[in-house]
Amino acid sequence: MTPAPRRGAKATAIEQVSWRSPRPASIVLISGPEEVCAERALVGIRDVLREEDPALEISDIRADDYTSGELLSYSSPSLFGEPRLVRIGGVEKCSDAFLTEALAYLQHPQDGATLVLRHTGGQRGKKLLDAIRGMSAGAIEIACPAITRDSDRFDFAVQEFRGAGRRIAPSALRTLVSAFADDLTELAAACQQLINDVDGDITDAVVERYYGGRVETSAFVVADTAIAGRYGDALVALRHALATGSDPVPLVAAIAMKLRTMARVAGKREPSKQLATELGMKDWQIDRARRDLSGWNERTLGMAIQAAARADAEVKGASRDPEFALERLLTVIATKAPYGGDPS
Secondary structure: OOOOOOOOOOOOOOEEOOOOOOOOOOEEEEEOOOHHHHHHHHHHHHHHHHHHOOOOEEEEEEOOOOOOOHHHHHHOOOOOOOOEEEEEEOHHHOOHHHHHHHHHHHHOOOOOEEEEEEEOOOOOOHHHHHHHHOOOOOEEEEEOOOOOOHHHHHHHHHHHHHHOOOOEOHHHHHHHHHHOOOOHHHHHHHHHHHHHHOOOOEOHHHHHHHHHHHHOOOHHHHHHHHHOOOHHHHHHHHHHHHHOOOOHHHHHHHHHHHHHHHHHHOOOOOOHHHHHHHHOOOHHHHHHHHHHOOOOOHHHHHHHHHHHHHHHHHHHHHOOOHHHHHHHHHHHHHHOOOOOOOOO
């Protein structure tokens, strides 16, 4: 048994375990807001314990709707001494009664019990978190930080397929991630569906067949068709995206991000892997940007970036008609000419 740290003692960092390879411990803190990762960790811990002993007893407690005595009742050994898994949610909104009893529990953890505490973030319950992180043994933390950046979503999807031993074409991966850029839960479900349903490598055609309707509304489809010079297709994709509820702000952001990537890669001669390391990108992103640069030069790229900056301001309030601002931006990009001007 591990005593709680002395009052005022500085918490030490307990062992950090990946949510992709969770394992049980007397005390498991699952911290951070990303529910998909937290749920994977919870399921993984349960499966490990159940494999060790199918008689595992599982109980659930809400820290924000806590009844005094629940923690000790569910964690204490039963008549036959089966292992116990006690899952505690809502620790970030915990009641005073739970906080008091949980702090006391850390001083005398029950043998054979695994306590998993889910804390999504915030200051409530910080005293308990500090006490857990200050334990010298018997506790681990599984961090589940928010996945918000495009690169993090790509990494998430890559690991989904890699963990299943499956191959997906880089362009198909990009399309898939773009289609579910606003919902990691749906992205995870889409990856698992493809893994379970599709035999062999996952190609662009496969992703299009499964998620073509969703992909059509993707901001990146609008950006890709405009940058490729397919003006008519870009306008059709834009109007479809707007008609299905897409916000003009992220549409412009997606276009601007692609243009900035192209600008960073333009003129570079290093191998893709070397340049990717220098720029903090993936090698396939370098390859894609180089393909996108076909037909572009310094003047037209600079003009497009300036147009994107103007459109960004307009869709954020500088214009009364954000949809017109988007159409004008696509015109500049797809024709590589000033709006109303001639390409040269």
